[in-house]
Amino acid sequence: MVTTAVQVGSLSLKNPVLAASGTFGFGREMAQYQDLSRLGGICSKGLTLRPRAGNPPPRVAETSCGMLNSVGLQNPGLDVFLRDELPFMRQQGCAVIVNVAGHSTDEYCEMCRRLDQTPVDAIELNLSCPNVREGCMLIGSDARQIESLIRQVKQETRKPVWAKLTPNVTSIGDMALAAQRGGADAIVLINTLLGLAIDYRTRRPILGNNTGGLSGPAIKPVALRMVAEVSQMVDLPLIGVGGIMNGQDAIEFLIAGASAIEIGTASLIRPTACTDILEEMTALAQADGVTDLAEYRGTLRLWGY
């Protein structure tokens, strides 16, 4: 038997595998294909205060070892989520993390204030969506704004607040330190990398939004490096995400310093990816003689100079 339970700050998870925002809806479709109570938790589709239609199609372009998406936070808005989706998510027997995206500090604050009164386990601040014109990545690429936003949001809620950061910055460490100063309870690394796909025949971008966010195995090395780098700089729990396709990938993120991991694009290829990857992790641990998945955390042995 391998112990899988992990702590992310004050939040106990039955295992370190979370479904990443935007790749799992609100769990409804995925529940048809697997027992969601086996997951550590689900991060909801990114929510905004009011409903959002999202960007014009095409919204996806395949790349080498990954894909670009430009969905643009299509979501039913917080009210509909609270009424129609949260009760369902709550019944699934795993942690419920709500991904929150705002145009402005006020919107983030209002959403967090309202979520404080609900049975969600944590709030994941989306400071990183590259597909919208306001808020999100614009806030998330400025250390001062990150710090100030988190500080204000923390006054609106007692829920754990996770800061999901964008890799589209010069120094991820600076952003992580800002999140720590602001009072974040955990840091989620990383959202998608901003990219462009071109149809050479038409000389047009493939995506209707022109640019999109790159995900999949193509970004795993970037994500791993950022987790390892940030783990040396901050004292907060980290959640690793970016191109995890199997149990070995997931364990690499734990070794780099993550307390938990999120599975994103893999779920779009294999609907049962989250539960499959958890099984692979425990099988690998068993084969390694590791009795507790938490033992892997932060055990990266860097070469010395």
Add this chain to the structure above:
Amino acid sequence: MTCDHPIEHLVTVRSSRRLNSQTTVLTLEAPLIAATAAPGQFVNLSCDHFLRRPIGIMAVLRHEGLVELGIRVVGDGTRELAQKRPGDQLSVLGPLGHGFRLEGLQRVITVGGGSGVFPLFFVQQVCRERGIDALAVCGYRSKDESILRDEYAGLGCQTLFAADAGDLDVAGHAADALKQLLCQLPPVPQTAVLTCGPRPMMQAVAALARDYQLPCQVSLEERMACGIGVCLVCACQVREADGATGYQRCCVDGPVFDAEVVVW
């Protein structure tokens, strides 16, 4: 909760039949899909590229547990799928999506353009099983590029073949042939037009159906990823019940929509 709804199937290619340089029919040994698939549904096939490839179901042989897929080569992924050989294995998600609704219909007219004739062949197969009167219109660029003509002829339903090049029954595209058909056709209650093909063709078919006051169902296509409704990339613009336009998911809300809601 148990997983009583397997979605991913590892299936074996039974046979491969090349129709022309661009088109191949693959027959898969997939009894669970064959048992439950409805016309207009699709499967999402793994290939050597990162994303799966969504392919409409052309026919099922329920007793043999076989599923036929018509694959038109449009890029590297579909080229690789079209080159699959008997015995090859591939991972298949499906059946997926909302297909054509045949309940309550007395007569169905299918109007396919190019590779759109594939999923409509499945409609014809089911109409025959259920005793629904059916007619077919199939449009192609030219006789050389035409596909499934013998198969449609073998159904025994009235079929009109159109070619832009003018070398089949009707010169012009499928909507032109549909017009010719509707002009001569005595009205039957509960008739519907079901269409799949290039978007301008479907738009013309939908307009014609509207002129004749016939309900029309269209099978839309959009770039897809998951195929199961979670990633929201395959957005189709539709008119909602309140008159506002919004995006619905081609993969699970469609791919078949009532023509009346489609924002062309």
